Structure formats: C-alpha cells, structure tokens
Amino acid sequence: MSGLTIPEFLALASALLALSIFGVLTRRNFILLLIAIEIGMNAAILNFIYFAAFPLCAGHSALSGQAIAVVTIGFAATEVAVGLAIVLALNRLKGTTNVAESTELKL
Amino acid sequence: MVPLAPALAFVSISFVGRRWPKGEWGGWIAVVAAGFSMVVSVLIALGEMGAPGTYTDVSYTWFNLPGSPGAFPNGFRLVIGTLVDPISALMLLVVTVVGFLVMLYSIGYMHHDRGLPRYYAELSLFLTAMIGLVLSDNLLEFFLFWELVGVCSYFLIGFYYEKPSAASAAKEAFIVTRVGDVLFLAGIFVYFATYATSGPAGGWAANGFLFAYGNAPFLAGVLGGNSFLLTVAGLFIVAGAAGKSAQFPLHVWLPDAMEGPTTVSALIHAATMVAAGVYLLAVTSLFLGFTSLDLLVIVAIGGFTTFFAATMAVVNPDIKRVIAYSTISQLGYMVLAIGVGGAMLGLFHLFTHAFFKALLFLAAGSVIHAIGTQDLFKMGGLRKTMRLTSAAFLVGGLALAGIPPFGGFWSKDDILSAAVQAAEAHAAYWPFVVLAFAAVYLTAYYIFRVWFLTFSGDAVRDPSLPAAHEGGWVMQVPLIALSVFAVVAGLFVFVPSFQTLLQPFGVAVAGIPPTYTSTDLALSAISVVLAGAGIATAYALWGGGRVYELAPRSAARPIRQLLLERYYFKAAYDAIGRRGIYTLARVADFVDRYVIDGTVHGLERAMGAVSDRLRRAQTGVVSDYAAYVVAGLLFVFVVLLLVGPYVVNAWGGG
Numbered sequence: 001m002s003g004l005t006i007p008e009f010l011a012l013a014s015a016l017l018a019l020s021i022f023g024v025l026t027r028r029n030f031i032l033l034l035i036a037i038e039i040g041m042n043a044a045i046l047n048f049i050y051f052a053a054f055p056l057c058a059g060h061s062a063l064s065g066q067a068i069a070v071v072t073i074g075f076a077a078t079e080v081a082v083g084l085a086i087v088l089a090l091n092r093l094k095g096t097t098n099v100a101e102s103t104e105l106k107l
Numbered sequence: 108m109v110p111l112a113p114a115l116a117f118v119s120i121s122f123v124g125r126r127w128p129k130g131e132w133g134g135w136i137a138v139v140a141a142g143f144s145m146v147v148s149v150l151i152a153l154g155e156m157g158a159p160g161t162y163t164d165v166s167y168t169w170f171n172l173p174g175s176p177g178a179f180p181n182g183f184r185l186v187i188g189t190l191v192d193p194i195s196a197l198m199l200l201v202v203t204v205v206g207f208l209v210m211l212y213s214i215g216y217m218h219h220d221r222g223l224p225r226y227y228a229e230l231s232l233f234l235t236a237m238i239g240l241v242l243s244d245n246l247l248e249f250f251l252f253w254e255l256v257g258v259c260s261y262f263l264i265g266f267y268y269e270k271p272s273a274a275s276a277a278k279e280a281f282i283v284t285r286v287g288d289v290l291f292l293a294g295i296f297v298y299f300a301t302y303a304t305s306g307p308a309g310g311w312a313a314n315g316f317l318f319a320y321g322n323a324p325f326l327a328g329v330l331g332g333n334s335f336l337l338t339v340a341g342l343f344i345v346a347g348a349a350g351k352s353a354q355f356p357l358h359v360w361l362p363d364a365m366e367g368p369t370t371v372s373a374l375i376h377a378a379t380m381v382a383a384g385v386y387l388l389a390v391t392s393l394f395l396g397f398t399s400l401d402l403l404v405i406v407a408i409g410g411f412t413t414f415f416a417a418t419m420a421v422v423n424p425d426i427k428r429v430i431a432y433s434t435i436s437q438l439g440y441m442v443l444a445i446g447v448g449g450a451m452l453g454l455f456h457l458f459t460h461a462f463f464k465a466l467l468f469l470a471a472g473s474v475i476h477a478i479g480t481q482d483l484f485k486m487g488g489l490r491k492t493m494r495l496t497s498a499a500f501l502v503g504g505l506a507l508a509g510i511p512p513f514g515g516f517w518s519k520d521d522i523l524s525a526a527v528q529a530a531e532a533h534a535a536y537w538p539f540v541v542l543a544f545a546a547v548y549l550t551a552y553y554i555f556r557v558w559f560l561t562f563s564g565d566a567v568r569d570p571s572l573p574a575a576h577e578g579g580w581v582m583q584v585p586l587i588a589l590s591v592f593a594v595v596a597g598l599f600v601f602v603p604s605f606q607t608l609l610q611p612f613g614v615a616v617a618g619i620p621p622t623y624t625s626t627d628l629a630l631s632a633i634s635v636v637l638a639g640a641g642i643a644t645a646y647a648l649w650g651g652g653r654v655y656e657l658a659p660r661s662a663a664r665p666i667r668q669l670l671l672e673r674y675y676f677k678a679a680y681d682a683i684g685r686r687g688i689y690t691l692a693r694v695a696d697f698v699d700r701y702v703i704d705g706t707v708h709g710l711e712r713a714m715g716a717v718s719d720r721l722r723r724a725q726t727g728v729v730s731d732y733a734a735y736v737v738a739g740l741l742f743v744f745v746v747l748l749l750v751g752p753y754v755v756n757a758w759g760g761g
Contacts, residue, residue: 024733033729103727 009050016043030097034083041076045069134214137227141210141234145203155196165189166244186315190244194454198241198386201461202379206234208585209374212469215582216370216476233259237379246295246316256380257284264367273366280360287350287357294343301336318394334398341401344391352384352438355412359676361435365427369472377434377468378461385441385457389450402446403535409442410539417549425481426471429557434464436546443543444522447529456518459596463506463514466589470500478572483560485569490562493577497562499586504558506593508551508638517597524630547634551641559649
C-alpha cells in the first residue's frame with residue numbers, strides 16, 4: 001500500500017466529512033443538500049476501503065471492507081433517488097426547492 | 108346455613124323489595140328468612156344440649172402465605188370457618204330469636220315509614236353479620252364480621268338520614284366505635300407479633316388465630332416470658348370491647364344511637380351488637396386468657412360503668428334514652444362478670460338481658476308508635492288504653508330491676524355473688540363491686556320512674572297528643588313472646604340441658620368455677636331489698652301520676668344538670684373534636700394545599716416553561732434538524748473523549 005499514511009488519510013476523510021456537514025448546515029437548496037450528504041457518505045466509504053487494507057484479525061479478508069463500500073454505494077444511489085423524488089414533489093407543491101420554506105416536519 | 112337465609116334476604120330485598128309494596132317492601136321476606144334462621148339455631152342449640160362437651164369446627168384455608176426463615180418462619184394461614192360450641196349456640200339463640208321477633212314487630216312499627224326496602228335489607232344484612240360473628244372460628248374472621256355489624260349499625264342509626272340529629276348520631280356511633288375497633292386491631296397485631304412463632308403447631312397466630320379450647324393454657328404458659336405483651340394485647344381487646352359495648356369512656360355514642368328506629372335500638376343497641384363486645388371479652392377470656400392487670404381493668408370499667416350509666420338514666424326525660432343508659436349499665440354488669448372470672452355468668456346475663464331489654468324497647472316502641480312522642484313528661488295514664496304494652500313494660504322493668512323470679516334476677520345475682528367472691532380474693536375489686544350494688548338500687552328506681560310516668564296516673568299530660576291504641580298483631584305477638592322469655596329465661600338455669608350451654612369445657616376458667624344454681628342467700632336478699640327500695644322510691648316520687656319537682660334552690664339541681672349534660676363527656680369530646688381534630692385538619696389542609704399541591708403545581712409550571720422553550724426548537728426545517736444531529740454527535744464525541752479513557756480503565760483496560 002503506497003501513498004497515504006494513516007494520519008494523512010484520516011485528515012482527508014475528516015476534511016471530506018467536514019465539507020459535507022458544512023454543506024448540510026449552510027445550503028438552503030434541497031439539491032445541494034443532497035449532494036452534501038453524498039459527500040459525507042463518501043467520506044465514510046473511503047474509511048472502509050482504506051482500513052480494509054489492515055485486517056485486524058485472522059479471517060477478515062481485505063475484500064470485506066470493499067464489499068461494504070459497494071453495498072453502501074448502492075444504498076446511496078437509492079437514497080438519492082428517493083431524495084430527488086421528494087425534491088420533485090416538493091417543487092411541484094411549493095414551486096421552490098428552498099428547504100427553509102417547507103416546515104411540514106413541524107408537528 | 109344459619110347466616111345464609113338472612114343473607115339471601117338481604118340480596119333479594121335489595122333487588123325486588125322496591126317493587127313489592129304489598130309484601131311491606133320485602134319485609135315479609137326478611138321475617139321468613141329470620142324465622143328460618145331461628146328454627147335452625149334452635150335445632151343447633153338443642154343438638155349442643157343433647158351432646159355436651161362436643162364442638163364442631165369446620166374451617167377452610169382461605170389463603171396461605173409460606174414462611175421465610177428468620178423472623179417469620181411459620182408463614183401465615185388465614186382460615187374461614189364456623190365454630191359451633193356451647194357459647195356460640197347460646198348467642199345464636201339470642202340473636203335469631205330476638206332478630207325474628209324484632210323483624211315481625213317492624214312490619215307493624217315501620218309501616219308508615221318510607222325507604223322500607225333499605226330498612227329490611229340493612230336489618231337482614233345486620234342479622235347475617237351478627238350470626239357470622241357468633242359462628243366465627245378465628246379472631247380475624249371475628250374482626251371482619253365485627254366491622255360489618257358496625258357498619259350496619261351506622262346505616263340503621265342513620266335510617267332517618269334527612270334528620271340532622273340522626274345523621275350526626277350515626278356518625279358519632281361509627282367514629283366512637285371505630286376508636287375501639289382500631290385498638291382491637293392493634294391487639295390482634297400484638298397477638299400476631301407475639302405468637303406467630305411460638306406455641307403448638309408452630310405458632311398459634313400464624314395458624315389463623317383459631318379459637319380452640321386449649322389455647323388459654325398455652326398462652327398462659329407463654330405468659331411467663333411475654334406477660335407484658337399479653338397484657339398490652341388484652342388491654343387493646345378490652346378497648347375494642349368497650350367501644351362496641353359502649354363502656355366508659357367510649358359510652359357516649361349509645362344514647363345518641365337512639366335516633367334510629369326503636370326496632371333497631373331493640374335489636375342492635377340492646378340485644379345483639381352491643382353484646383358483641385361482651386362476647387368478645389368472654390371468648391378472649393375462655394380461649395386466650397387475660398392477665399391479672401387486664402382483669403382489674405375489666406372489673407374497673409364494668410363496675411364503674413354500671414353505676415355511672417345508671418346515674419345518667421335517673422334524670423333523663425326521654426323514654427328511649429333511659430333504656431339506652433340502662434343498656435350501658437347492664438352491659439357493665441356483664442363486663443364485670445368477665446372481669447371477676449365468670450365469663451359464663453356474663454354470657455348468661457347477656458342471654459336474659461337480651462330478652463327483657465328488647466322487650467322494654469319494643470314496649471317503648473309501642474308507646475312511641477301510639478302517641479308519637481318520646482318525652483316522658485308528656486305521657487301518663489297509658490295503662491288504661493294500652494294494657495298489653497303496660498303489662499309488658501312492667502314485666503321488662505321487673506326483670507331489669509332484678510326481682511325474682513324474673514329473668515334479670517338470676518343472672519344479675521349470680522354476677523354479684525361472683526363479684527363479691529372475687530373481691531374477697533382481690534381487695535382492689537371492692538370499690539367497683541360496691542358501685543355495682545349501688546347500681547341495683549338506681550336501676551330499679553329509674554326504670555320504675557319511667558313506668559310510673561308513662562303508664563300510671565289518670566290521663567295523658569299533654570292533651571294535644573293523639574289517642575293511644577295498641578299496635579296490630581304483628582306488634583303484640585313479639586311483646587307477648589318476649590314477656591314470656593323475660594320471665595322464664597332466668598329459670599332456664601335450672602334446666603340441666605340448658606346448663607350445658609353455660610358450661611365452658613376443656614379449660615377451667617381461672618378464678619371462680621361457674622356456679623349457676625347456688626347463690627349466696629344473704630347477697631340475694633341485699634340486692635332484692637335494694638331493688639325493692641328503688642321501686643319504692645320511684646313510687647313515692649312519681650307514682651299515681653305525681654310529678655316530682657326539685658325545689659328551686661335544692662342542692663340537687665346542679666347535680667341534675669350535671670347528669671343531664673352527661674357529665675359533660677359529650678361536650679368534652681365535641682370540644683376535642685372541634686379544637687384538636689379541626690386544628691389538625693386545618694394544618695393538614697394547609698400542607699395539602701400549599702406544600703403538596705404547591706410542589707405539584709410548581710413542577711407543572713416549570714415543565715410548561717421548559718417545554719415552551721423547547722417547542723420553539725421544532726421549526727420543521729430540515730437543516731435545523733440536521734444541525735441538532737450534528738450538535739448531538741459532537742456532544743457524544745466530546746463526552747467520549749473526556750470520559751472514555753476512565754471508563755476503559757475502569758473496565759480493566761482494553
């Protein structure tokens with residue numbers, strides 16, 4: 001495994017997560033929000049792939065982390081599909097994709 | 108089977124009585140049920156007479172608590188059962204015979220009243236409870252029925268509930284007897300604490316407090332080690348009995364209980380329920396045993412009450428209240444008898460007293476029914492219009508005064524001679540025995556004062572009263588029957604088979620052996636002379652329609668006032684109630700309103716304020732929620748960073 005050392009890699013993943021959180025907290029456009037969430041998930045997936053190279057105990061293959069990554073990508077795709085569907089429906093209903101204007105979650 | 112009939116009557120009258128006016132709103136059901144019980148009881152009593160020395164105990168375990176090692180090794184078994192032995196057979200006779208006659212009399216006496224289904228249902232329930240009490244085979248079951256008769260008494264005293272005096276009298280009766288009941292319960296607790304772990308079969312109290320012959324020696328054996336606790340338990344039992352039997356100082360409720368219908372006074376407050384206290388004492392002394400200090404207290408209460416109540420009866424202008432005081436006084440004799448060791452003598456007096464006192468009440472009821480007043484000074488001359496009633500009252504009066512051969516003589520005389528015998532052994536008894544003798548004179552005086560005021564003379568003193576007449580046959584038959592009993596009940600002692608009912612067996616009661624037929628002639632002569640003197644005094648002052656007036660400046664006036672005010676006991680209790688209890692209640696109210704409610708309301712307000720703030724956080728905007736999630740995560744991270752190392756160390760590293 002050449003390239004990144006563990007601290008370097010952790011810094012990369014944390015930066016990605018921070019970017020995502022920043023996006024989630026500041027963006028008001030629903031689509032941008034979804035993109036920010038995707039970035040956060042990718043930060044997590046990156047962790048799986050990286051640490052899969054250091055099997056901690058016998059019986060763990062390097063493939064298990066990568067398999068989880070693939071499955072998570074699949075989940076992320078479906079999640080985005082659902083998210084986009086909500087955006088479309090919301091847009092049709094309100095004529096805007098600004099999250100601050102839809103307060104339906106309030107009880 | 109005996110209590111079942113009135114129980115069925117209670118249930119059926121409760122449901123159908125209201126729709127059945129022709130059957131006196133269920134009255135006849137009650138009469139038939141009581142009659143059935145009476146027949147069965149007589150059969151039981153005859154059976155007991157036929158086979159002396161046997162008793163039948165049928166008991167079922169209600170529930171069983173397993174024991175645990177240590178303080179409570181034997182567990183606890185609660186049993187429900189019936190015990191038929193001579194004394195309960197005797198009591199059964201009293202309860203059901205008087206019960207039946209009173210029920211029959213009620214048909215005529217209560218005819219004009221409203222709310223009759225309630226009356227007959229409650230009376231039937233009372234009869235059920237009283238029979239259950241008599242047949243109980245253990246102390247806890249006894250207590251259960253004891254409370255039940257108490258509550259029936261409360262209902263029936265307050266029968267005319269729209270009258271404030273009746274309602275308050277019912278409350279008073281309930282509360283005062285409750286004082287006794289609580290102490291009685293405390294006595295049961297002490298017995299349990301003392302005897303749950305020791306004694307035959309691994310603890311008498313743990314095995315259901317069974318009344319069984321043979322307990323008394325056992326408890327007496329334990330007495331060496333636990334005599335203090337046994338004394339305390341005995342005193343609590345005495346207090347319970349004093350509450351129920353209206354003994355000093357818990358006597359105040361009985362005269363006021365006269366607010367109920369006269370029939371109720373006859374059945375509950377003369378013949379049966381008030382006698383339950385005496386019965387309790389008798390049962391306790393036979394089955395469990397009292398210590399010598401307990402006995403002294405019993406003698407003191409009994410002897411003092413006989414005299415104390417009799418003095419109040421002397422001046423009272425109300426026909427029923429005089430008889431009520433006389434009941435208290437006679438119950439005092441029974442208590443005295445138990446105190447001097449003659450439990451069976453007490454029960455014998457209970458037996459005779461039940462008949463002649465019920466007779467007096469029913470005769471008084473006839474008078475009240477006829478002319479509608481209870482004021483002795485308005486009556487007079489009723490001998491002419493109410494021959495039967497006047498004769499019945501005379502018989503009852505002679506029996507009460509203790510003139511031979513009427514019922515009261517034999518039993519009262521036995522008690523007095525036993526008391527004198529006991530006093531010769533224990534000098535401390537003397538004052539109370541002397542008081543009991545003095546009460547003989549007073550008793551004869553006050554009851555004949557009533558008779559002369561009511562029946563002698565030429566005419567009714569208050570002309571506005573309606574013309575007197577006798578009640579119908581339903582009222583006359585019980586009067587005649589009870590008159591017969593009042594005469595012969597005392598003579599029963601000479602019937603050998605009846606004597607078996609008065610014979611405790613298994614254990615000889617400490618002190619005086621029961622001697623029923625042999626009496627001290629000199630003592631009998633003294634008591635008869637005293638009674639005769641009482642009657643003579645009454646005749647001199649009130650006979651032939653005279654009304655005795657105290658001289659205006661007489662020294663006796665303040666005394667009379669004191670007696671009329673009942674030695675200010677009621678006033679004192681009221682004052683205690685008003686000052687003490689109300690103050691306590693006010694403090695409790697304050698605590699409730701400001702401390703407890705204040706805390707609750709304060710919490711409520713605080714919660715409201717907090718949730719009001721929190722509500723604003725719920726904006727419904729997704730980004731805000733996301734921010735909360737992140738904040739929460741950060742918080743968890745920070746906590747883990749700060750605390751985590753310590754936790755890991757605490758778990759032993761890793």
